[in-house]
Amino acid sequence: MSTITRAEAPELTPAPETKPPRRRGRWTPYWLLLPGILWLVVFFALPMLYQASTSVQTGSLEEGYKVTWHFATYWDALSQYWPQFVRSVLYAASATILCLLLGYPLAYLIAFRAGRWRNLIMILVIAPFFTSFLIRTLAWKTILADGGPVVGALNALHVLDLTNWLGWTAGDRVLATPLAVVCGLTYNFLPFMILPLYTSLERIDPRLHEAAGDLYAQPFTTFRKVTFPLSMPGVVSGTLLTFIPAAGDYVNADLLGSTDTRMVGNVIQTQFLRILDYPTAAALSFILMAAILLMVTLYIRKSGTEDLV
Amino acid sequence: MTTDNSGDVRLSGISKTYGSFTAVHPLDLTVPQGSFFALLGASGCGKTTTLRMIAGLEEPSSGTVHLGEQDVTHLPPYKRPVNTVFQSYALFPHLDIFENVAFGLRRRGVKSVKKQVEEMLELVQLGEQARKKPHQLSGGQQQRVAVARALINHPKVLLLDEPLGALDLKLRRQMQLELKRIQTEVGITFVHVTHDQEEAMTMADTVAVMNAGRVEQLGAPTDLYENPQTTFVANFLGTSNLIEAEVDSRSGEDVVLRAGGGKLTLPRARCSAQATTGGKVLVGVRPEKISLTHADDAGEIPDGRNRITGRIADSSFIGVSTQYVIDSPVCPEFEVYAQNIDRDPRLVPGTEVVLHWNPAHTFGLDAAQDIDAGVGTVGEEAA
Numbered sequence: 001m002s003t004i005t006r007a008e009a010p011e012l013t014p015a016p017e018t019k020p021p022r023r024r025g026r027w028t029p030y031w032l033l034l035p036g037i038l039w040l041v042v043f044f045a046l047p048m049l050y051q052a053s054t055s056v057q058t059g060s061l062e063e064g065y066k067v068t069w070h071f072a073t074y075w076d077a078l079s080q081y082w083p084q085f086v087r088s089v090l091y092a093a094s095a096t097i098l099c100l101l102l103g104y105p106l107a108y109l110i111a112f113r114a115g116r117w118r119n120l121i122m123i124l125v126i127a128p129f130f131t132s133f134l135i136r137t138l139a140w141k142t143i144l145a146d147g148g149p150v151v152g153a154l155n156a157l158h159v160l161d162l163t164n165w166l167g168w169t170a171g172d173r174v175l176a177t178p179l180a181v182v183c184g185l186t187y188n189f190l191p192f193m194i195l196p197l198y199t200s201l202e203r204i205d206p207r208l209h210e211a212a213g214d215l216y217a218q219p220f221t222t223f224r225k226v227t228f229p230l231s232m233p234g235v236v237s238g239t240l241l242t243f244i245p246a247a248g249d250y251v252n253a254d255l256l257g258s259t260d261t262r263m264v265g266n267v268i269q270t271q272f273l274r275i276l277d278y279p280t281a282a283a284l285s286f287i288l289m290a291a292i293l294l295m296v297t298l299y300i301r302k303s304g305t306e307d308l309v
Numbered sequence: 310m311t312t313d314n315s316g317d318v319r320l321s322g323i324s325k326t327y328g329s330f331t332a333v334h335p336l337d338l339t340v341p342q343g344s345f346f347a348l349l350g351a352s353g354c355g356k357t358t359t360l361r362m363i364a365g366l367e368e369p370s371s372g373t374v375h376l377g378e379q380d381v382t383h384l385p386p387y388k389r390p391v392n393t394v395f396q397s398y399a400l401f402p403h404l405d406i407f408e409n410v411a412f413g414l415r416r417r418g419v420k421s422v423k424k425q426v427e428e429m430l431e432l433v434q435l436g437e438q439a440r441k442k443p444h445q446l447s448g449g450q451q452q453r454v455a456v457a458r459a460l461i462n463h464p465k466v467l468l469l470d471e472p473l474g475a476l477d478l479k480l481r482r483q484m485q486l487e488l489k490r491i492q493t494e495v496g497i498t499f500v501h502v503t504h505d506q507e508e509a510m511t512m513a514d515t516v517a518v519m520n521a522g523r524v525e526q527l528g529a530p531t532d533l534y535e536n537p538q539t540t541f542v543a544n545f546l547g548t549s550n551l552i553e554a555e556v557d558s559r560s561g562e563d564v565v566l567r568a569g570g571g572k573l574t575l576p577r578a579r580c581s582a583q584a585t586t587g588g589k590v591l592v593g594v595r596p597e598k599i600s601l602t603h604a605d606d607a608g609e610i611p612d613g614r615n616r617i618t619g620r621i622a623d624s625s626f627i628g629v630s631t632q633y634v635i636d637s638p639v640c641p642e643f644e645v646y647a648q649n650i651d652r653d654p655r656l657v658p659g660t661e662v663v664l665h666w667n668p669a670h671t672f673g674l675d676a677a678q679d680i681d682a683g684v685g686t687v688g689e690e691a692a
Contacts, residue, residue: 218387
């Protein structure tokens with residue numbers, strides 16, 4: 001078999017070798033890729049490798065660390081800090097759901113009903129980005145302060161009784177409770193939910209709504225059967241953009257929470273910067289990354305196959 | 310036996326205004342059950358707004374919409390027994406062809422849709438494509454899905470909003486016949502909006518020509534073409550030669566007019582304007598009704614025909630006919646379409662000729678109108 005193809009090969013290339021007319025052009029895409037690849041190598045691939053090696057090292061600050069392939073660090077980190085992992089996932093999931101519930105109606109309004117107010121509302125959605133993340137979270141500390149008007153109002157409306165019963169708040173406090181952390185996460189990541197939702201809603205041809213109405217779908221059915229399925233790309237990317245950073249966040253838990261609301265991000269931060277136990281910190285980071293990758297893959301598999309266009 | 314009129318569409322005094330702009334002036338219109346009705350006009354004339362008011366997608370500013378005996382003026386679209394074939398189809402991109410067609414049935418709680426959907430897909434010859442998504446189909450196939458999706462609900466009235474606008478010429482001709490066949494087969498009232506006069510004339514039983522939010526004229530295609538009542542209709546539907554003339558006298562059933570020194574006869578029945586002696590009217594004649602004779606043979610023209618003299622300014626041979634532009638004292642660009650049966654080789658540009666036609670083909674219009682109304686709006690879709 002191979003002899004036949006070999007025999008034919010010379011006949012197929014009898015043409016005199018001509019140089020490709022624009023040889024330099026062939027390399028253009030690679031030159032254009034180069035800065036991005038360099039950036040990725042220096043600031044992503046190398047740190048990842050470095051952290052991966054750190055996570056399997058043993059030793060101490062005084063004696064120095066050595067790669068000893070000590071995988072037990074992973075097991076130790078997980079068995080010691082699994083409650084913080086679970087809490088991170090729960091808080092991030094709650095914040096993501098809240099973001100979706102708050103963000104979807106707003107994105108819908110901007111896309112279909114805002115008319116000439118559309119740009120103004122969009123600016124209002126993006127406006128918080130003009131202030132630092134830290135300052136905004138600190139502002140929440142003031143808003144939710146003990147004895148403040150928000151807590152007073154919630155107390156008067158007996159909302160706190162309910163949240164106390166659910167274990168989201170404790171006593172007369174909102175600050176330093178799970179509720180405060182989840183609210184902080186929701187607030188900080190809401191724009192990341194609204195923007196992709198808006199983008200995918202805005203792309204829907206309004207005539208499809210008319211067509212659905214014309215085919216006997218009541219407004220809510222139109223939403224359920226046409227609008228929502230067509231906005232799924234936005235829902236998926238919005239939830240990912242909210243959930244992934246929220247799961248690794250430590251600022252909200254740090255500023256608005258207490259020792260009882262520590263998330264895995266707080267643990268990693270403490271291990272790296274205070275306890276200086278680099279292998280454990282690195283191992284925790286990798287476990288978090290693996291967990292998120294796994295959850296995201298399952299999520300995309302589930303929502304991505306049938307519903308997406 | 311009573312005649313079924315549940316598919317009648319009756320518009321009484323409906324109008325639509327947006328702020329200070331009036332899209333549709335108060336309009337009365339009755340579309341009888343089972344007819345193929347076309348709303349014809351250039352873009353922005355209010356035809357689509359009228360259709361959308363029937364569909365319930367626009368709320369009329371005044372007036373009522375009746376379907377049969379039922380007043381549907383304030384019913385939302387999902388409660389009206391009408392369905393629409395949208396311009397560029399508006400198929401649901403996330404559903405396959407089967408589910409697109411089944412959409413209306415499912416919303417009304419029909420349990421077993423399979424048989425009906427399959428039959429409907431057979432009717433539009435798309436049985437094979439049932440599990441494809443709309444974007445995998447060609448324009449003509451998508452158009453048929455849109456028709457099937459609407460027709461499966463057995464609406465009292467099917468509304469078509471420029472349904473063939475996105476198709477190329479050949480496919481459009483084919484779909485015109487196809488739609489006409491389907492309409493005859495199902496017997497549902499069709500209201501068809503189009504800016505293509507040829508499309509309206511081939512398909513519809515009755516055509517309403519709209520202009521600037523008003524119906525200019527309503528009638529059967531031949532009636533509209535042969536007896537236009539306004540300059541807009543005369544120019545928008547096909548081509549007309551319009552001449553300004555003065556009423557000279559009346560003789561029996563005819564009006565005698567003076568134009569550029571010659572005399573023209575116009576049957577009184579074909580004059581939509583008041584023909585008072587000394588007053589002005591616009592005289593019209595279609596280009597294909599006119600015969601051309603070389604000036605040297607003028608004596609051979611039978612008596613009793615309307616005549617105009619002129620010189621051939623231009624001629625173009627287009628196969629079945631030759632189109633001449635004649636420069637005459639009464640009209641600088643008189644158009645004549647001559648069948649290529651016995652071509653006179655002397656008829657080349659620059660030749661002096663006599664134009665003559667049977668007075669029965671002359672029509673008279675009110676001279677107070679813009680003589681050029683509707684000119685040039687016809688070719689809009691050619692782009």
